[in-house]
Amino acid sequence: MSANEKQVGGDHYKAKIQHWDWAWANNLDYFQAQITKYVARHKKKNGLEDLKKAQHFLDKYVELLESETPPTNDPIGPFGFDPKEDSLPCVHNWRPVASLIEGASFKCSFCDERKGPNAIS
Numbered sequence: 001m002s003a004n005e006k007q008v009g010g011d012h013y014k015a016k017i018q019h020w021d022w023a024w025a026n027n028l029d030y031f032q033a034q035i036t037k038y039v040a041r042h043k044k045k046n047g048l049e050d051l052k053k054a055q056h057f058l059d060k061y062v063e064l065l066e067s068e069t070p071p072t073n074d075p076i077g078p079f080g081f082d083p084k085e086d087s088l089p090c091v092h093n094w095r096p097v098a099s100l101i102e103g104a105s106f107k108c109s110f111c112d113e114r115k116g117p118n119a120i121s
Contacts, residue, residue, distance in 0.1 A: 027095075031061035 019040055023033040034057045042050035092113065094106040105116035 031057055031064075035061065 019037050035054045038050040038054035092108045097105050097107045107114045
């Protein structure tokens with residue numbers, strides 16, 4: 001059974017396309033995915049509370065984008081966490097690095113680990 005065929009709690013995820021598939025297909029970052037998730041589901045789940053959650057994520061996103069610390073691909077980032085060095089494992093943010101026609105390879109945008117048929121470590 002695929003992840004799209006099951007749901008843990010509730011019945012509000014009965015859409016033609018799951019939000020996580022849409023977010024992945026549109027290459028959304030974490031904040032964009034959270035904002036659109038809460039806006040898209042608010043009528044079927046938590047109403048105004050979900051819109052306030054979306055606004056909270058949007059406020060943080062704007063704060064980060066306006067800050068003097070630019071976004072970085074450095075896995076340590078602004079918080080000093082390095083998944084290669086620190087005790088917590090990387091949660092991996094896999095992104096394609098080769099054409100799907102050629103056989104996709106993927107690279108984690110946090111730790112640079114690679115996987116797939118064309119992966120070169």
